[in-house]
Amino acid sequence: MEPISVLEDRKNQIYRKGQDSFDISCEKKSLAGAVSQRACVFCGSRVVLYPIADALHLIHGPIGCASYTWDIRGALSSGPELHRMSFSTDLSETDIVFGGEKKLEQALVELIAEYEPKAAFVYCTCIVGIIGDDVEAVCKKVAAKTHIPVLPVHSEGFKGTKKDGYKAACDALFKLIDQNRKPEKQIPLSINILGEFNIGGETWIIKEYYRRMGIEVVAVMTGDGRVEEVQSAHRACLNVVQCSGSLTYLAKDMEKAYGIPFIRVSYFGIEDTSDALYDVAAFFEDTPEIMERTKTLVQEEVKTILPELSALRKDLTGKRAAIYVGGAFKAFSLIKALKHLGMAEVLVGSQTGNKDDYALLREMCDPGTVILDDANPLELAKYVMEKDAHLFIGGVKERPIAYKLGIGFCDHNHERKIPLVGFEGMVNFAREVHETVTSPIWDLVPRKSFNRAISKKG
Amino acid sequence: MIPKKIKTIPYTATRNACKMCTPLGAALVFHGIEGTIPLLHGSQGCSTYMRRYLISHFREPVDIASSNFSEDTAIFGGGDNLRLAIENVTRQYFPAMIGIATTCLSETIGDDVPMILNGMDNAVDDTILVHVSTPSYTGTHVDGFHGAVHAVVERCNPLTGKTKDDLKTRKKINIFPGMLSNEDIRHIKEIFTDLNTEFTILPDYSERLEGPSWEDYQAIQKGGTPVREIKTMNLATASMELGSILAGTVNQGGESAGSLLKERFDIPLVSLGFPIGVKATDLFFSHLEQLTATAMPEKYKCQRGRLIDAYVDGNKYVSKRRAVVYGEEDFVVAMAGFLAEVGIIPVLCASGGKSGLLEKALEETLAPNILKQVTVHQGMDFTRMEQAARDLNPDFVIGNSKGYTMSRHLNVPLVRVGFPIHDRIGGQRILHIGYKGAQELFDTIVNTLLQRRQDTSKTGYAYM
């Protein structure tokens, strides 16, 4: 077998801790022909806005962009489920030639009449950027006609990366908040949860923690989201931002416009969840009961999950994990969570990390860890093999790489159906890791030199 | 006989599409050619989405490169990006062939791909560059599929390769199976092998998209039609092309891989629908018997006998049951034929495809007394399908996973067949064709209906 070659132009996006001394290069456009695991601007926008369940999400473009994103995400709703529909203007050749504005308008008007959404988002895909439809104008017109907010999302796929899609989504959210803002009073002891998408019910878990702490959640953006809630977001005292900054743009805009401060948190793993809750409690220092309640909550929760975690940890100690995720922020939490299970990371990568993210990763990781930016399947395979990983944490596109090579896999993407946040999420995560890493099937896979079986190797 | 029309209010947007976009079909075909990497000329997102979609069905690595448009590319043209992408793919994968499919984006800005590729052949050693034009706004994944097969055959069989002597050395049969499952492809190969006939099947992703667990990394998984075999397709005694809609397109003057070989090299072309069910498989074998001058092996006669016996055993469970069948047009026609043959009425035959040939193909497949109970709809999405199905009182729906939402709303079971199967394991292993395939389909349908009766009965008989 020939060694897997790494493209010259990619070498400065691959870093080995303890060996290399250069600064990892990042935030670049993916190299043509490199088979990046990244998606596009549209994907970023769709991820962020999708969970708003009573909004209409219309994808303006040819059918593919809509077809491939139909109901694939695990974002749950406690009420309406309009977000699970896939609406597309399904542009045809004549539309490409003569423009798609008419079709867009008609589609919007019909859909709004039939489904009665509280707002509509129109996602511009690549083609729209080329044929030059004035989506802004159409949205205005339809909004005037239908009396609901109709917001263009400028998510043309080629105009950047997934991160630009987050920004486009944040712009739309900010407009939604700002347009209809009434001078309502601030709600005391309240927060907005940003960057939480209710995958497998995660929003509900987190909201429950805040309820127990005595904090009111005004709006979640966008998990189990509703238009009306989003529109009151300006009334909260604090924005608590999760995830790799997908909603940091919005938090910054809201800080500027309404003076709402924000903090960044993560709800993955015991440490990060506790830190998140403590940070929020600390913000409301004038109400010390909140901190008291938070302490009790964390103690209770940790006590409940520790026995099971330690039991699972026994089998997992010393096992090696590879992590490849969209945003680097998630990787930080995963590294900590893995340490809790006695596992070590040997490969960590992200699609969209920035300089600071990678600097932090470099500090956090064990020596010898391979750090990758915007990797491709060949590179991922090369390094998981080299590092002899027992577990791969990633999304659907990484799964076959792991499985083909006889490595356990844990889905940590938006498509999963199991909640992984908070204390109970940590148990779910540990169980999932344990299930896959200790499966007896690894005894049967042909890569014997590389035996994953717990039963054989301690 | 004109089938019934649906009376739903027309609307503009597509709601839950029953189709995918054109390059996906092309990418699938390129995965069925040995050592080939698909490269989409367009933005990164399209490739990634299609990879994810295909991976979820096949549960195998699916690498699709992208020329990765940026804003500059969109304005100044994608030539440089495409060249760079080809070089990088070559450096990483050492492919025998790169299958370049355009996307809506590169088509709309009007990139002249053949011109860009001109002169690139030297830059990439022996790698063959094949180009297929696949703007999504003119068709569905099925068009991309057939387009890619055609492009590969055309590229590998230039007219200049034709000599008189070649006629004497002709011996094999070309088979273009259309968009079938891995198991279907394997079954066709088994049949040809059993008939002792040399053949080239294109595409053949049955190994690459369902290979064994690896001992070592494979940049491009093993399997696929070897390029050298595609290059000798012009030496065949005949070509066989499956898919009744495809046949209809060719009849109307459209070009397919088979019709190209016929025009360029006088290779007779046999076109027929997917061999799903007894009657369609009989037709398939009768063509094969003629082409190979070999009688149907005993093995298949036995399969046929057992199948008909099973039809008899199960006749009362299925007779007069009503089904909604959907998916690719070729698939719908063949599946409707099978359902009708066992007594199930395909009350709604729907597809997201829009060839304009679906009605006619069904007219040719179904007997008039069945046809008059059938509603046909092309260019249909799942929302409209659900509305239409509601009035038709189906007992079950049959098609890919994407119909699950509809089946749930209608509260009838879904029998999963075709592509994609995203909510079950093993979709790539479903056998649809041949007597064996019909056997599996029949058993599944009967058992689905029985289970339904059992689950919904108050008594809960354990003996049905």
Ligand code: SF4
């Ligand atoms: S732009 Fe065209 S090719 Fe790309 S995903 Fe959308 S429909 Fe498919």
Ligand code: SF4
């Ligand atoms: S066409 Fe553009 S927006 Fe749509 S999937 Fe492709 S890259 Fe993304």
